[in-house]
Amino acid sequence: MRHKRLFPFCLCITLLAMGACGSKTSTLDADEALDYCARQVERALEALQPRDYTMMPRNILAGDTLEGWRCREAIPQEWCSGFWPGVLWMAYDHTGDEALRTEAERYTASLAYMASRPAYDHDLGFIIINSFLKGYELTGDAHYREVALRAADTLATLCNPTVGTMLSWPRHVGDYGGHNTIMDNMINLELLFWAAENGGGSHLRDLAVAHAETTMQHHFRPDGSCYHVAVYDTLTGDFIKGVTHQGYSDESMWSRGQAWAIYGYTMVYRFTRDERFLNHACKVTDCYLQRLAATSDDNIPLWDMDDPRGTAAPKDASAAAIVASALIELAGYVEEADAQRYRTHAEHMLADLSTPYYQCGESGVAFLRHATGHHPAGSEIDASIIYADYYYIEALLRMKKLQK
Ligand code: GLY
Numbered sequence: 001m002r003h004k005r006l007f008p009f010c011l012c013i014t015l016l017a018m019g020a021c022g023s024k025t026s027t028l029d030a031d032e033a034l035d036y037c038a039r040q041v042e043r044a045l046e047a048l049q050p051r052d053y054t055m056m057p058r059n060i061l062a063g064d065t066l067e068g069w070r071c072r073e074a075i076p077q078e079w080c081s082g083f084w085p086g087v088l089w090m091a092y093d094h095t096g097d098e099a100l101r102t103e104a105e106r107y108t109a110s111l112a113y114m115a116s117r118p119a120y121d122h123d124l125g126f127i128i129i130n131s132f133l134k135g136y137e138l139t140g141d142a143h144y145r146e147v148a149l150r151a152a153d154t155l156a157t158l159c160n161p162t163v164g165t166m167l168s169w170p171r172h173v174g175d176y177g178g179h180n181t182i183m184d185n186m187i188n189l190e191l192l193f194w195a196a197e198n199g200g201g202s203h204l205r206d207l208a209v210a211h212a213e214t215t216m217q218h219h220f221r222p223d224g225s226c227y228h229v230a231v232y233d234t235l236t237g238d239f240i241k242g243v244t245h246q247g248y249s250d251e252s253m254w255s256r257g258q259a260w261a262i263y264g265y266t267m268v269y270r271f272t273r274d275e276r277f278l279n280h281a282c283k284v285t286d287c288y289l290q291r292l293a294a295t296s297d298d299n300i301p302l303w304d305m306d307d308p309r310g311t312a313a314p315k316d317a318s319a320a321a322i323v324a325s326a327l328i329e330l331a332g333y334v335e336e337a338d339a340q341r342y343r344t345h346a347e348h349m350l351a352d353l354s355t356p357y358y359q360c361g362e363s364g365v366a367f368l369r370h371a372t373g374h375h376p377a378g379s380e381i382d383a384s385i386i387y388a389d390y391y392y393i394e395a396l397l398r399m400k401k402l403q404k
Contacts, residue, residue, distance in 0.1 A: 028351040030400040034094045036359065037367050037393045041091040044068055044365035045103060053106045057084045059373070060364050060384040068365050069386070074110050076120035081111055082130035083386040089134040090393045094400075101139075108135050108144075115151035122168040124155050125188025130390060133194060145198060152195030152204055155188060159207045162237040164214035165230075166207075178240055179232040183219060183257045186212070186264025193271035205271070212268045216280050218242070220261075221251075224287030228257045246374050252306035258288045259322035266330045278333055285330060288323065289345060299349040300358065303372035303381075314381050317358055318371040318388035324349040325395035328402060343402070350395055360384060367392050 044057065047068025057069030058080050064070070074081045088104035091097075108131040114124060115132075128151040136144035158166040165181040166188070167173070172180055189208040196205035218239040219230045227242030227250070247254030265281035268274075291305045300320040307313035327346035331339040352358060353368060360366045366384030373380025 028347050028354060028399070030350070030396050030403055033350070033354045034393070034396050034400060036354075037389075037396065038091050038095050038097075040360065040365055040367050041087065041100065047365055053110045056081050056107070057386050059380050059386065060360075060366050060369075061380065062382045064364075069384075076114050076117065076124065076127070079121075079123035079126055080386050081114075082127035082132075083390040085111070086130035086134045086390050087386070087393060089131075089138055090390075090397055093138055093397060094393075104135065108132060112147050115147045115154060117154070119154050119158050119170075121170060122155070122158060122166050122182070122185045122188050124151055125185075125191045127151075128155075129188070129191050129194075133191070148191065149195050149198065149200050152191045152200050155191055156204055156207055159211070160232075160234065160237075161210075162235065163232045164210040164237065165232070166211055168229075173234070176229065176231045176243070179234040181211075181215065181219070181230045181232065182245065183215075183226050183228055183260045183264070186215060186260055187267070189264065190267050190271075193268075197271070208268070209272060209274075212265070212272075212277060216265075216276070220284070224283040225253045225291070226257055226261045226284065228254050244376075246376060248304035248306050248375075252304050253288075253291055254304050255288075255301040255316050255319035256303075256322065258284065258291075258305075259319040259326070262288060262330070263322050263326035266326045266333070269333055270329065281326075281330055282334065282338065285323075285327065285342070299345070299352045300370070303375050314372045314375070315370045316372040317353060317368045318385055318391065320349045320353055321368070321388050321391035321395055324353070325391050325398060328395060328398040346395065346399065350392075350399060353392055 054074045055071035056074050056078065058072045059070050060066065072078045085104055085107040088100055088107060092100040092104055111127055111131050114127060128148055132144045132148045135141060136148060160167055160179055163179050166185055167179050168182040168185045169180050189211055192204040192208040196202050219242065220226050228244040228247050230242050231240045232238065233240055243250045244252065244254060247257060261284045262281065265277050265284060269278040269281055292301050295302055295305045297311050300315045300317055302313045303316040324346040327342040331342040358368055358370055360369050364384055367389040369384045370382055371385040371388040372382060373385055375381055
């Protein structure tokens with residue numbers, strides 16, 4: 001049992017222990033890194049002229065000489081649409097700058113229409129959580145709550161009760177020969193859990209729990225590593241196979257897929273306080289950390305831990321940022337020794353991401369570089385990608401709260 005029973009007492013001890021421990025804990029100055037993020041956001045906004053609130057920053061590719069982000073239209077097919085508004089909300093959270101809040105509001109507003117359209121796919125969750133939920137957390141604006149609740153109902157239409165999970169990609173049912181659920185989809189359960197606690201029906205929570213349970217049962221190998229895609233028989237609900245879409249091979253560890261699992265099960269525990277999910281979060285985390293140490297020369301993973309090129313393969317800074325953010329939360333749920341271990345890992349990851357090698361600095365307006373999007377498709381390899389920035393600033397804010 002890893003559940004923390006004496007939370008306040010253990011937290012105090014842990015924080016004291018952290019203060020007394022390892023040299024690497026002093027290498028990250030979360031406030032300084034957040035100030036850097038705020039400066040980059042200002043530079044990015046300056047480059048986004050004339051301002052079109054329906055175009056969302058997505059990437060800066062290796063070799064690009066553009067001044068700003070490459071943008072994509074805010075449509076349901078663009079899964080990254082919510083990350084830029086989320087970055088703006090978090091930059092506002094750090095600085096209190098009302099001009100940033102106004103920009104966050106304007107970009108967020110252009111996503112509202114998606115909440116009441118038929119769901120294109122599970123990414124509706126990513127889009128709404130990162131924009132409307134972040135905005136609701138910071139402002140308490142009733143309109144944000146209303147849009148997020150509507151989006152939760154729309155997202156829930158993807159759930160197949162026979163399988164027990166959401167259909168992640170309706171457009172790919174034929175390609176995979178059945179109901180497909182991807183590990184990334186775990187993140188979107190947050191919208192269902194949140195809605196159930198904020199005026200949506202309790203059935204939304206039941207759907208989210210069923211998804212997390214079914215995924216836990218079929219989507220993982222015995223060592224805690226995950227498949228990217230699980231395919232189920234649509235009619236019987238039977239698990240057919242685990243395959244990859246964005247990883248090196250069906251049996252490899254695609255780093256961001258494992259990162260989604262770590263973040264996802266940590267979040268599921270936040271809402272359920274069910275120890276099965278906490279134990280699973282720890283198991284998938286420990287598997288990731290072990291493979292990371294064996295395959296990488298720093299705390300940032302290769303895009304896929306089984307790429308035979310080893311350390312010559314591209315890295316994925318986004319996976320490191322997702323895991324760092326998750327570990328800071330997970331550390332709040334486990335007993336002292338594990339809590340300290342997870343916080344130290346998160347701090348090392350963020351310290352590495354905050355070096356000139358991973359930060360764009362003057363060379364671009366993003367926070368980070370060396371992220372990899374879809375390697376098998378040859379897309380966004382060794383690039384700046386908006387979701388790497390989103391989880392980096394989220395992790396820094398979480399770290400700053402902890403350091404306080
Ligand atoms: N959700 C898509 C990705 O992680 O690339």
